[in-house]
Structure formats: structure tokens, C-alpha cells
Amino acid sequence: MEGLEEVEYEALPPNAGLGVSMMAGALAGITEHAVMFPVDSIKTRMQVFATSPAAVYTGIGNAFTRISATEGARALWRGVSSVIMGAGPAHAVHFGTYEAVKEFFGGNVDGGRNQWIATSVAGASATIASDALMNPFDVIKQRMQVHKSEFRSALTCARTVYRNEGLNAFYISYPTTLTMTVPFTAVQFTVYEQLKSFLNPSGVYSPTTHIISGGLAGGVAGAVTTPLDVAKTLLQTRGSSSDPEIRNARGLRDAFRIIWKRDGMRGFARGLAPRVLTFMPSNALCWLSYEFFKAAIRDH
Structure with missing residues (x-):
């Protein structure tokens, strides 16, 4: 491990091959989602417009206590198999696309004037590709996460x-997912790259830098895109709802209308706390894992 910490990973060929990026991305994605899955389950339940008082939660602590007491702690892990099946391939595609597009637009050139544009375009492109693969797995995951699934x-x-x-x-939620995750990923990757450059100008392998940069980038991006995530959850779980209006929702416009009608502005902040709580450590872990696996694979 000491030897790995001395590797100037930024000095290695920045595009050492899509295989390296995709393998690192797959391992990072599985690690990220598996560790934070219980909090993600709570977020999903808080975002669903439930008809039963037993499925209405006032906060993360309240949700965790009640779910554990009535359904058992295992209920918080329901649907994790879908995430594991989808996260590896989706993150492999995500990071592979990101590295390829960033290289194509000159984002790996030191002092390049278009580095900010390159990372934003690369982040958005990576999301479009990976979400097409991940969306069905996410639908399955949320159907399994809801109350009394x-x-x-x-x-x-x-x-x-x-x-x-x-x-x-x-x-049905794919357009909404893209509407949310393209800006999410562009913000996340841009904030991450800028913070990483600021905190680690020497380019040596620095786990602390990746944790701080990844965590802050994930928290900011997660908070900004929460309203769209509430709409996505409504669309992805509509088939499990007994509410005719929700079951007949056809897209983002219908979802926004229902959220506004039922809960006003505060409805768009449903699940904000667990979403940020999920993305800060999971993003920190994801970037730490990605950079570690990337450096380790290249080094060997």
C-alpha cells in the first residue's frame, strides 16, 4: 500500500485504456451502492406518496426505527440484488465513457483551456450511456424498496x-432520469475535478483528496437535483400505487403536477436529507474506490 501511495497516478497515461477505467468504475459502483443501500431505501420510502399512515415517515431516524421494528432490518436491503447486477456494468460504461470523452476533448491536457468544458461534456455523456443500462434495474430496485412490497x-x-x-x-422515467442526472453528473464531475486540482496540485495519489472532493461534489449535486429525483421515484413506483392519478402519470410534467397538488413546494424536497446523506459518503467512497482501483490496475 505504501508503494501505491507514492505512485504519481496523474503522471501515468491519462487514458491508459477503456478496460482500466471500466473495470475500476464497475468495482467502484458496486462498492458505492451496496454500502449506502439502506439509506437509499429510506429515501425512496420518504419520496413515495403513501396512502397508509404506516408508510409515512418524518425523518431518517424515524424511518429506520419503524422499518426495523415492523419489518425487520433486512427490509432495508430489499432490492440490493438488482443494484449489484446493474451497478457494475452501468458504472463500467459510465467511467469508460467519461474517460474516453474527456480525452477526446482534451480534458487530460495540463493547463488546457477547455478542461472545464471537457469534464462537463464527458460527465453528461457518461450519464446518458450508463442510465440507459441502469434504468430498468433502478425501477426494479424501487419497486422492491416500497412499503409492503x-x-x-x-x-x-x-x-x-x-x-x-x-x-x-x-x-417511462428515463427522460426524467436524464433531465436529473445529466446536470447532476456535470455538476458532480466539474466540482470534483476542480476540488481535486485545488486540493492536490502535485498529482500524487491522495485518498483524503478523493474523499473530500467526491463527498462535497456528491452532496452539492444531490441537493440541487432532489426535485427531479422525487418525480423519478413517483414514475418508477406508480405501478405499486393504489392511487389512480399516480398510476396514470405519463411523464415528468404529470409527476410535477401531482407533487405540487399534493404537497406544494415542500413536496419537491421529499427525501432531501437521506439523498444528501447517501450521496456524500457514497460519492466519496465511489471516487476513492475508482481512483484506487485505477491506480492499482495501472500499477500492476
Whole structure:
């Protein structure tokens, strides 16, 4: 480990191959999502417009205590199998696309004038590609996370949703997901790259730098895009709702209208605290894992 810490990883070929970036991204993605999954489950439940008082939570602590007491702590992990199946390939595509596009636009050139543009375009491009792959897995995950979900298997959930609602159910939220995650990723990658350059100008391997930069970047991006995440959750879980208006929602406009009608402005902040709480450590862990795996793979 000491030897690895001395590697000037920024001095290594910045585009050492898509295989390195994709493998590092896959390992980082699985690590990130698995560790923070219980908090993500709480976020999903807080965002759902529930008809039963038993499914309404006032905060993270309240949700954790009540879910653990009534359903058992294992309920907080329901749907993690879908994330593990999808996160590896999706993050591999994400980081592979990011590194390739950043290199193409000259983002790896020291002192390049278009570095900010390159990282923003690379981040947005990476999201478009990875979300196309991840969206169905995210739908399955959220269907399994909701209160009193009937599903215990990701495969059973996928089959049931497909049989009852068709292929469209897995992608009805994709435009909303892109509307949210393109700016999320552009903000995240830009803030991360700028903070990393500021905190680590020497370019030596620095875990502390990746933790701080990744955590702050994730927190900022997560908070800014929470309203769109509430809309995405409504669309992805509509098939599990007994509310006719929610079940008939057709896209972002319908979701926004329902949120505003039911809860006003505060409805768009549903799940804000667990979302930020999820993204700060998970993003820090993701970037730390990604940079570590990237440096380790290159070094060996």
C-alpha cells in the first residue's frame, strides 16, 4: 500500500485504456451502492406518496426505527440484488465513457483551456450511456424498496412488471432520469475535478483528496437535483400505487403536477436529507474506490 501511495497516478497515461477505467468504475459502483443501500431505501420510502399512515415517515431516524421494528432490518436491503447486477456494468460504461470523452476533448491536457468544458461534456455523456443500462434495474430496485412490497426477488419483480405494465414501465422515467442526472453528473464531475486540482496540485495519489472532493461534489449535486429525483421515484413506483392519478402519470410534467397538488413546494424536497446523506459518503467512497482501483490496475 505504501508503494501505491507514492505512485504519481496523474503522471501515468491519462487514458491508459477503456478496460482500466471500466473495470475500476464497475468495482467502484458496486462498492458505492451496496454500502449506502439502506439509506437509499429510506429515501425512496420518504419520496413515495403513501396512502397508509404506516408508510409515512418524518425523518431518517424515524424511518429506520419503524422499518426495523415492523419489518425487520433486512427490509432495508430489499432490492440490493438488482443494484449489484446493474451497478457494475452501468458504472463500467459510465467511467469508460467519461474517460474516453474527456480525452477526446482534451480534458487530460495540463493547463488546457477547455478542461472545464471537457469534464462537463464527458460527465453528461457518461450519464446518458450508463442510465440507459441502469434504468430498468433502478425501477426494479424501487419497486422492491416500497412499503409492503410484494417482491422478494429481482427476477420475479422484473417478470411481473413486464407482464403487467410492459417494457415501457422500465423506461417511462428515463427522460426524467436524464433531465436529473445529466446536470447532476456535470455538476458532480466539474466540482470534483476542480476540488481535486485545488486540493492536490502535485498529482500524487491522495485518498483524503478523493474523499473530500467526491463527498462535497456528491452532496452539492444531490441537493440541487432532489426535485427531479422525487418525480423519478413517483414514475418508477406508480405501478405499486393504489392511487389512480399516480398510476396514470405519463411523464415528468404529470409527476410535477401531482407533487405540487399534493404537497406544494415542500413536496419537491421529499427525501432531501437521506439523498444528501447517501450521496456524500457514497460519492466519496465511489471516487476513492475508482481512483484506487485505477491506480492499482495501472500499477500492476
